[in-house]
Amino acid sequence: MLDRYGARNPRIFGSVARGDATAASDIDLLVDLDPQGGNALLRVAGIGEELSTMLGVRVDVVTDALLRKAVSATAHLDTVAL
Known part of the structure; x- marks a missing residue:
């Protein structure tokens, strides 16, 4: 789906x-x-909507560019690759 x-x-x-x-x-x-994939906001919204439906829980999707700087530093400390 991410592809x-x-x-x-x-x-x-x-x-x-x-x-x-x-x-x-x-x-x-x-x-x-x-x-080269088009509008980033539309793509992360689409991913979030599809995953939320599949998993039955809200999924918020972001990119590094969309993260607030204050959140970005702690987000990178927490990350777990899938």
Whole structure:
């Protein structure tokens, strides 16, 4: 599914990656996008929507470029490659 969006190198970060998620937690996913694949915002939204439907839990998808700088440093410390 990620291939259709030109996404690769999926990594989970946040509470799920740290092992302190609760039943109300979402899944945070960091991906790399092919720069030739079109609008990044539309692609991460599409990935998030499809994964949320498949998994039955909200999945937030971001790229390094879309992460806020304050979040980026801690996100990279948490990441778990899939």
